[in-house]
Amino acid sequence: MSGAAAGRTAVIAGLGCHLPPDVVTNEDLTRRLDTSDEWIRSRTGIATRHVVDPGTATSDLAVEAGRRALDSAGCEADAVVLATTTPDQPCPATAPAVAARLGLGPVAAFDVSAVCSGFLYGLATATGLIASGTAERVLLIAADAFTTIIDPADRGTAVIFADGAGAVVLRAGDPAEPGAIGPVVLGSDGGLSRLIEVPAGGSRQRSSGVAPAPGEEFFRMAGREVYRHAVDRMTASSRQAAEAAGWAGPQDADRFAAHQANARILATVADDLGIAPERRLSNIERVGNTGAASLPVLLAQSAAEGTLTAGHRLLLTAFGGGLSWGATALVWPDVKPV
Amino acid sequence: MFEVLKEMLVSKLKVTPSSVVPDATRDDIDLDSLAVVELSMVLEKELGLAISDDELLEAATVGDMARLMEERSTAA
Numbered sequence: 488m489s490g491a492a493a494g495r496t497a498v499i500a501g502l503g504c505h506l507p508p509d510v511v512t513n514e515d516l517t518r519r520l521d522t523s524d525e526w527i528r529s530r531t532g533i534a535t536r537h538v539v540d541p542g543t544a545t546s547d548l549a550v551e552a553g554r555r556a557l558d559s560a561g562c563e564a565d566a567v568v569l570a571t572t573t574p575d576q577p578c579p580a581t582a583p584a585v586a587a588r589l590g591l592g593p594v595a596a597f598d599v600s601a602v603c604s605g606f607l608y609g610l611a612t613a614t615g616l617i618a619s620g621t622a623e624r625v626l627l628i629a630a631d632a633f634t635t636i637i638d639p640a641d642r643g644t645a646v647i648f649a650d651g652a653g654a655v656v657l658r659a660g661d662p663a664e665p666g667a668i669g670p671v672v673l674g675s676d677g678g679l680s681r682l683i684e685v686p687a688g689g690s691r692q693r694s695s696g697v698a699p700a701p702g703e704e705f706f707r708m709a710g711r712e713v714y715r716h717a718v719d720r721m722t723a724s725s726r727q728a729a730e731a732a733g734w735a736g737p738q739d740a741d742r743f744a745a746h747q748a749n750a751r752i753l754a755t756v757a758d759d760l761g762i763a764p765e766r767r768l769s770n771i772e773r774v775g776n777t778g779a780a781s782l783p784v785l786l787a788q789s790a791a792e793g794t795l796t797a798g799h800r801l802l803l804t805a806f807g808g809g810l811s812w813g814a815t816a817l818v819w820p821d822v823k824p825v
Numbered sequence: 826m827f828e829v830l831k832e833m834l835v836s837k838l839k840v841t842p843s844s845v846v847p848d849a850t851r852d853d854i855d856l857d858s859l860a861v862v863e864l865s866m867v868l869e870k871e872l873g874l875a876i877s878d879d880e881l882l883e884a885a886t887v888g889d890m891a892r893l894m895e896e897r898s899t900a901a
Contacts, residue, residue, distance in 0.1 A: 530857060711878055714862045751859060755866075 497614040497625065497668045498660030499817075500562065503555025503825045504653040504787035505548055506537040506774065513646070520642050527646045532750020536649030536775030539632045544575045545652075549585045549630035552652035552783075555825040556626060557589070560656035564626035566595040568613050570605030570779040572808070573632045574598055577688070585628065595622065602683065603746050603807025604673075605629050605779030606653070607815060611671035617659050628654040631778030636685055638705035647749065648706070649775035653783025665797065666820025670731040672724045676810040679716065682709045683808030714752060717806040721745055721756045724814035725804045732816035737762060737802055742795055742819070746805035747771040747781045756804070768794060781805070787824040797821040826898070827891040829872070834887075837867045847888030854887065874898060 512535050513524040527533055539548070549569055557563065567589075569582035582596035595616070601608035606629040613625040630652035637648050660667060685706050686692065687699030725745075729737045737743075737760040745753050750771050757767050768789045777784055782805055789795035797819055804814035827847060834840040834854065844854045851861070858878070865878040874897050884890040 530859065711858050711862045714859050715866060715878075718866065749859075751863070755863065 495618060495659050496662045497617040497657035498664050499655050499666035499668070499820050499822060500624070500658040501556050501558070501560025501656040501822055501825075502654065502783065502787045502790065503552055503559050504651065504780070504784040505551035505555065506651045506784070507539045507543060507548065509538050509540050510535050511538050511649075516646055519639065520645060522642050522646060530751070531647055532753075532771050533647065533775045534772045537651055538634045539650045543632065545571050545573050545630050545632045546575050546581050546585050546588070548632065548650065548652035548780075549581065549628045549654070550588045552630060552654040552780075553585060553589055553626050553628045556628070556654035556656050559823060559825040560624075560658070562624055562656065562658070564591060564594065564622075564624045564656060566613070566616055566622035566625045567591065568597065568599055568609045568616075568625060568627045570599045570601065570609035570627070570629040571631055572600065572602050572605065572778055573635055589626075591626070601779070601807065601811045602809060603748065603776070603778050603781060604805045604809065604811040604813050605807070606782040607671055607803065607805050607813030608673060608811070609779075610668060610815065611673055611813070613657050614668045614671070617657060623659050625657045626654060627657060628652060629779035629783050631780050633706075633776070633778040636706045638702060641705065643710055644706060644708055647776045649777050651774060651777035651780040651784050653780045653785075653787050655783055655786075664820070665818045666822065668817060669815065670728070671813055671815040672727045672731060673813045674720065674724065674811070676716075679712075679810045680808070682712050682716070682810065683707070714749075716810060717748060717752050718755050718759070720810070720812040721752075721804045721806050721814070722759045724812050725756070725760055725802055728804070728814035728816045729802060734800070734816060739800055740766060740802035740816070741799040742766055742768055742789070742801045744768045744782060744785050744789070744801060744803050746807070747774065747785060748776050748806065762802075778807075790819075790822065790824045795819055826895045827888065830887065830891045830894060833864065833867050833871065838863060845887055847886060847891070849887045850885060851882075858882065868894065872898075
């Protein structure tokens with residue numbers, strides 16, 4: 488048992504999500520890429536995805552998702568944590584602007600950077616803010632305008648990544664309550680940072696005085712190696728999270744929500760964990776891979792559709808650049824997404 | 826070893842059984858690069874055979890992959 492589990496912890500009190508209205512179909516992508524609907528569906532499980540229109544930034548998505556989560560919880564928040572890989576600007580953080588636009592006043596607000604694992608890293612961070620008494624209610628938003636860093640000509644990533652935002656409100660509560668956040672299993676392997684990266688635009692490239700080579704400002708992913716690590720890390724961390732929560736194993740999960748990276752990765756991980764197909768939550772066919780937003784969007788949509796309901800034992804896991812990964816297990820509370 | 830490989834391809838990777846013949850190429854059985862990673866992981870987990878996806882990608886046909894598995898299992 489962690490120190491937090493002995494006394495007060497964070498409890499999920501509300502959630503919501505927002506997807507930009509523009510939808511790109513596989514058919515649309517075939518007009519500019521050498522690909523086909525069948526190729527994309529069979530390899531990724533994706534049919535459509537939402538993308539931002541010109542001028543829309545991550546904060547615009549985050550504000551909308553954040554407002555819905557606050558409405559769902561029926562309260563305000565005294566801290567805002569924003570998990571994103573696509574901040575509005577390199578400096579400052581995007582969270583303070585989001586907090587201001589939500590009218591939350593001079594609250595604590597900062598960004599968390601853990602690529603597609605961002606929601607779970609943010610969940611652990613927000614739980615710490617509450618457990619320490621630093622905050623009473625935290626608005627945790629995970630938002631990415633991921634398509635803004637994707638090379639539109641890269642068939643490997645352009646068909647997968649998409650935009651969106653999801654948010655939860657966490658309040659102080661008791662570890663035994665439904666919705667209480669227990670131990671979050673987190674990990675990283677920076678020795679493999681090059682497998683998922685945007686090479687240029689940071690201090691390394693800027694201090695070199697050398698202009699970036701063509702394409703280095705875009706996101707890159709070494710697909711085959713990432714696949715292997717994603718399966719290994721999500722499987723192992725899910726087992727650890729189930730154990731840390733006192734479950735017999737991952738097969739105890741009534742619902743399994745994994746970062747919606749690629750339908751084949753998800754199937755392999757869930758098969759390895761012994762989780763039956765009807766217990767796997769998925770929306771990748773409709774929304775693609777929305778980066779950090781992936782998990783909270785999945786939770787909000789599943790709760791709205793009734794596939795995730797109060798009392799379900801829920802296992803969450805994610806994997807992303809860093810490399811980074813995480814998992815946690817909880818009992819789903821009685822909350823209504825807005 | 827060919828039959829063992831065929832069983833893995835059919836049961837784990839959902840390849841059509843009739844398409845798995847020794848002369849079939851990766852394209853013939855629709856085995857893309859991610860599926861090759863999956864196959865590498867399956868061979869290690871189910872049979873304890875450590876064959877990297879790079880090595881499997883160099884095999885021109887299913888028969889060549891089976892030969893690679895034979896070499897590796899005798900070496901071990």
